[in-house]
Every structure is written in structure tokens, then in C-alpha cells.
Amino acid sequence: MEKNTVPSDIEIAQQADIQHIREIATKLNLDYEELDSYGKYKAKLPLDLIDEEKISKSKLILVTALTPTPAGEGKTTVSIGLSEGMNRIGRQTIVVLREPSLGPVFGIKGGAAGGGYSQVIPMEDINLHFTGDFSAVEKANNLLAALIDNNIQSKTRSLGIDPRTVAWKRVMDMNDRALRDIVIGLGGTANGMPRQDGFNITPASEVMAILCMAKDFADLKEKLGNIFVGFTFDKKPVYARDLKAEDAMAILLKDAVKPNLVQTLEGNPAIIHGGPFANIAQGTNTIIATKAGLSLADYVVTEAGFGADLGAEKFMNIKCVYGGLHPDAVVLVATIKALRHHGGSPRQEYDVPSLERVQKGFENLEKHIENIRKFGINPIVAINAFVNDTKEEIAYVKEKCAEMGVEAVLSEGWAKGGEGTEDLARALGELLDSGQNGFKALYDWNLSIEEKMDIVAREIYGADGVELSKKAELDLRKIKSLGMENLPVCMAKTQKSFSDRAQLLGRPSGFIVNVREFEFAAGAGFVIPILGKMMRMPGLPSTPASEGMSIDENGVISGLS
Secondary structure (H helix, E strand, O other): OOHHHOOOHHHHHHHOOOOOHHHHHHHOOOOHHHOEEOOOOOEEOOHHHOOHHHHHHOEEEEEEEOOOOOOOOOHHHHHHHHHHHHHHOOOOEEEEEOOOOHHHHHOOOOOOOEEOOEEEEOHHHHHOOOOOHHHHHHHHHHHHHHHHHHHHHOOOOOOOEOHHHOOOOEEEOOOOHHHOOEEEOOOOHHHOOOEEEOEEEHHHOHHHHHHHHOOOHHHHHHHHHOOEEEEEOOOOEEEHHHHOOHHHHHHHOOOOOOOEEEEEOOOOEEEEOOOOOOOOOOOEOOHHHHHHHHHHOOEEEEEEOOOHHHHHHHHHHHHHHHHOOOOOEEEEEEOHHHHHHHOOOOHHHOOOOOHHHHHHHHHHHHHHHHHHHOOOOOOEEEEEOOOOOOHHHHHHHHHHHHHOOOOEEEEOHHHHHHHHHHHHHHHHHHHHHHOOOOOOOOOOOOOOHHHHHHHHHHHHHOOOOEEEOHHHHHHHHHHHHOOOOOOOEOOEOOOOOOOOOOOOOOOOOOOOEEEEEEEEEOOOOEEEEEEOOOOOOOOOOOOOHHHHOEEOOOOOEEOOO
């Protein structure tokens, strides 16, 4: 189906026969009165529905991808389409996704509610303010920032925080490069003590990471109290609990901690909750949402951000280990245009067929397949179909995957919804029924930080080793002195390459991973090696997506994608 012959994503979503959330709850055998309704089409799920016994019997499927082009390869679209296809063949399935961030919605990438005929709805609400979870994360983050500066200003209740060591930044959910590095407290003594500060984007907040790592509300509150703030002038660490911040922060998150129930275009249940990026954070939805899905359905399809070297690695080594989750299958999304990209195609020629470039670019997909197998799982490759793909290019990918013992299936969820993913769903069902996969993490958390980084760099990225800058060495010494050596590593790295250099496409070799500095999330529970120049506050492109949006006098939005 030619893309220009079908309506836009938002037009498809607006034309959908959307069901009352009461009907969606009924499909899950839930009493509507148990839910916190947000209008007709959205609701919050209670935490007490999580059933560990049911979770142990349900199947968890992770959707990840090869190293993406700048536009992304459609993991969310495939995830939603696959859940539709699974339900069509009689396998009760819920898709569990992350919430979109407003920054990319108005920036360059657009929304994250799927696309074409594989979407979650109400699309506008999900892509905009939804149920207010991001706002709650932002407010909880900024409350702690205000408490820190208030304590520095205080003459009677000061903890003696050294302003030069404050590690906590404010956040907002918008791309705004002008706020990356700022000075606050100007204008006289009544306005606080002047110091350097800055803003991160809300998905990069440790509060977001904590929301996604928390097992329950008590765990959430404990993790908030464990947030590292900085040091006193006499070198003692200060945590959020020292500022008595955790209860107030938890109050702001009392509703945000509950997963959100919505629906797909075909009226199947969908859960959306949490939204950390995968290049600078862990890139997966909340443990609570995943467990809620596993408690309510026989199969859960979920996704992890960017390529498998980022989101999937962190999903396996961090989320699954901490949450006691065991993925039963992995669907690895590939597109022909991404293979052309890794085969040397310039951006303006992504849509130009080239078997030669696909052949050269296949090495990127090959490495991702090898990596997934290191976790004890043989993946299925989903070829996310685009109108400019040729039969020869698709056949080549299927043939090369078959040579590796991997089934590659064409996924046409964008154009056909669940009908276009039934073949993928059947192949996945057969794999799940075979019971051949057995998940194992790549490393033991009790290894040293250096050893954990080295394992990820060598095994997943294909690097020859890891080098630390002088600053990184000092940071690592501090992390060890704070007793955090037994935490997993959450590598912050470009999504554009296996390496820490965006220009190295395909399957690079002979490179060293350079750790510029370390950050750590004492509350969320992981150490963050920063590879190369990673920004936690993106900027807008020269032509932001916002310029193509409009809203009429009746509130009907267009141009949102």
C-alpha cells in the first residue's frame, strides 16, 4: 500500500471506533470500579492487581531493533501490530509501552504511539499530557532541587551542602538547549546563593528512572530517599532523605506510580507507563507496568529504546535482574532502509533500492542477532515493511537470517494492522511453544564496575576495551567510596553506532570505548558511564515538528505524528 494513499497517523487515530475504557477493563476481567478513570478512554490500574503466581505462567516478549537510522525503525509500531496479530490468532496479549516525551513530539522524531494501522489510542492524549505522569515526575524532581537550594540558603537548618558538589539538576519535558548550563541565584541574597546549574529533559531525571525501577510504592519511596544530592563542606555525602524529601516527592507521585490502561486501534488492551530514553537512561517502561501486563494476560509484548545494544542490553541486565523478570522471546526489528543506511546509503537515498547496500549493511543486524543469543535467546527478526522495499532485498535478509538459524518474517502492521502481523505472531507462537529459550544475564552485578563495563563493551559493542579519562577515574573512586560498586552499569552512549562515535556505522571493529565521566543513580540503583559527549537536554532542530501542527476552533489537532 502506497503511504501517500492512506490517511496520516493522526487521521487514522481520529477515525477509529474507540471504545469506552469500561469495555477494555471488561476484556481483562477487571471491575471498572477498581480503576481510576481519566475520562472515557484512559484509566489508572491499581497496584494490588499484580499477581506473582500468574506472572510466573505468562510469557514476556521483548521487541528491540538493529542500530537505527535517525527516524527510528518502528519498534513501537511492530510491538502494537504484533499484539494485534497475537490476539487475532487466539493468544491473549497486552502490549506494554513507554510514554512519549513532549520534547521529541515537538522536535524531530514525533510521537511514540505507533503508526499507520498499528497505534494505541487516544493518540493525541498519549502523545501530549496523557494522565500527567511526566508532570508529576518533573514536579517531584524540581521539589528536591528547590529543597536543596533552600537548605544551602538556610542559616538555621543548613546541612552544610557544598554548592560546588550539587549533582541534582532541574528538569522540564521540552527540548531547550539554552537551559543545559545556567547560573541560578542571581539578584541578591534573598534569591539564594549563586551557583552553576542546568536542566535535563524529564525522561533523563533519576525520578523517572526510579519510577521505572520501583517494585511497589514502598520501594519507590525508599529509592527516592536514596537519591544522592552532593557533599557537605567536610566531604560527607548528602541524600534526599537527609532533606526529608522522600515523602513529599512520593506524594507527588502517588498517582503516577499506577500504570495507564488504554487500547489499540483494534480494541485490545494496552498499558503505557514511564518513559526513560535508552541512550542516557535505561530505556524501558516500569517494572510495575510489565508485571501488571503479565498479571492480566497470557502474553506481554514490550519494547526497549533504540538498538539492542542500548535498550535491550539494559532491559536484560538491569530491569530483568532487579525485577525478577524472565523474557521468553526477543523480536528484533529490522528495516531495509536501515540496512541500506549501514551499507553506506546517504540519507537522501534511504528509499532508493540497493541490494548491494543491504548486503553490506547486514553485518549490523548480524551482530545484534549474535548479541541476543548471548542472553540465551534465539531471536525472531521482524522486517518492518516499507513501500520502497524490493522483493530481492527482503529475500536476501530472510536467506541470510536462515543461514544463522533465525527466522525472518515480514511485518506489515503499519499498513494492515493485526492482519499484517499474523505471520509474525504465528512464528513467535511456535518459538514460545518450543520452550527453547532460556534467559541469562550477561554479567554478575557483584563484579567490579570496570569488569562490567568491559563485558558490555567487548561482548555487545565489539570493542577492544575500555579507557577512562582522568575525570572518569576520579568519579569512579568516588562511586566506590560511596559503596555502589555492586550496582549494574547503565551505559550512556550514542544510539547511532555500536561504538561511542556516531559516524562508525555497520559493525565497527578495532575501536576502544572512551568513558568521559561517570554519573550514578543511587536511588534508581545503577552506575552511569558516560561514553563520549552525551547530552541530557536535547535541542530543537532548525525546523521543529511543532511548525507543522495546528488546532481548529473545535479542538481538532492535525500535523501530530
